[in-house]
Amino acid sequence: MSNIYLPNLARIIKIQDETYDTKTFEFEFADPKVKQAFKFGPGQFLEISALGVGEAPFGLASNPNRPETFRVTLRAVGAVTWALHQKRIGDLVGIRGPFGNGFPFDEYKGKNIIFVGGGIGLPPLRSLIEPMLDARSAFKDFLILYGARTPADQVYQDRLKEWEKMSEIRFGMTVDVGDANWKGNVGVVTTLFPKCNLIVENTVVFVCGPPIMIRFAIMELSKLGFKPENIVSTLERYMKCGVGKCGHCAIGHKYVCVDGPVFNYKEIGKLPEKS
Ligand SMILES: Cc1cc2nc3c(=O)[nH]c(=O)nc-3n(C[C@H](O)[C@H](O)[C@H](O)COP(=O)(O)OP(=O)(O)OC[C@H]3O[C@@H](n4cnc5c(N)ncnc54)[C@H](O)[C@@H]3O)c2cc1C
Ligand code: FES
Structure with missing residues (x-):
């Protein structure tokens, strides 16, 4: 079994400026085998690392029917997102996932x-x-x-x-x-x-x-x-592991990283702390 904490390297193949603080990045995995095996569902998220800086979760923002390349839209708010915003086409990032339940x-x-x-x-x-x-x-x-x-x-x-x-x-x-x-x-x-x-x-x-x-x-x-x-x-919560191990994203008995991030409002209403 592969190590769930070990990222795969992905290359930036396109960058689109969206607004003054938001960019969309298109990636493809550097390893052709990883690229071929990669699949995701709507509403799932990735843990993306700016190498040497840190890792944060981001929702997939492209069509799961075409997973060969995939997009994420990032707003620069802190260390990881600022570092990712400095990247250029051809640069490498680390990627774990896809994680989360997604939309059924x-x-x-x-x-x-x-x-x-x-x-x-x-x-x-x-x-x-x-x-x-x-x-x-x-x-x-x-x-x-x-x-x-x-x-x-x-x-x-x-x-x-x-x-x-x-x-x-x-x-x-x-x-x-x-x-x-x-x-x-x-x-x-x-x-x-x-x-x-x-x-x-x-x-x-x-x-x-x-x-x-x-x-x-x-x-x-x-x-x-x-x-x-x-x-x-x-739902967005502070996350670390993304895979239901560390407890950082817990709301009551639910872990947003594995039970979510997609919830309906009947489920959200039952959580101790509402979004
Ligand atoms: C499932 C999921 C999907 C996400 N998808 C996206 C996405 O598609 N695009 C995107 O730009 N961001 C997304 N985020 C938010 C992103 O993960 C955070 O903004 C991340 O912490 C940024 O890391 P940083 O090191 O740049 O900033 P940090 O240093 O971690 O944070 C900078 C500032 O943002 C605040 N902050 C950070 N995270 C959150 C949060 N979750 N809720 C409220 N305030 C927060 C901090 O308090 C701080 O003031 C998502 C988060 C989750 C959990
Ligand atoms: S982020 Fe670690 S349990 Fe959810």
Whole structure:
């Protein structure tokens, strides 16, 4: 059995600037055998190490149907993310994983789908949105709502434009504060709800973003009649091992790294410390 604490080396093959503090990195494993064997599910995460600096968990943000290369979107907030932001194409990082439960993709088939993403909450949702779009006919109504503080804070701007044009999905975008070029909705993401004719029956809603956005989105969705078991999110906790050994990510009797990071709000409501 291979050592679960030993990272595999991966090479950076593409870097995309997203906002002033956020970049998307595309990787491929240096060892062709590791590259060939690598698979992940939507909503899973990796432990990425900036060699000589440290390791931190990051959600996979690309399509699990195409795992040969994979993307992660990183906001520079501390030592590891700053060190990763200094990397260039061709540089190596260490990678462990994929870890975590991920989204149970098949359970959502035949349902209406709503995504509510805020700021840097969109990346983990993208690993579910993309394979769902690959299998679009397996799902009913499909709505993506995305909010950011300003137009400059939007990630994946090219992909947002493509989603906006796609006839087979509904898409809404908003910013808290516009600029001279912004022609769209202004207001927090929940201001889009009354404009989008949300279907409550047979629907699963995926909510991911800053804690304050999640709190208001859940409040509004509950008022509209969405049940907690049909509202799904990913939790972030301080992590070390990522594999259920160290206890750093424990909330009551659950370890976010192995029981999560994906939970529905019925499960989250039962945890001693809510997100
Ligand atoms: C499952 C999971 C998925 C994640 N996915 C992503 C992702 O896709 N992209 C991304 O940019 N980040 C993601 N994170 C957060 C990322 O792991 C942390 O920001 C990480 O600690 C950064 O390491 P650092 O050394 O750069 O900063 P640190 O020195 O660890 O932290 C810098 C600052 O951020 C705060 N902080 C760190 N981690 C957290 C946290 N989890 N919650 C609240 N505050 C925190 C610290 O208090 C400190 O103020 C994820 C975390 C988890 C658990
Ligand atoms: S990070 Fe070690 S148990 Fe979850």
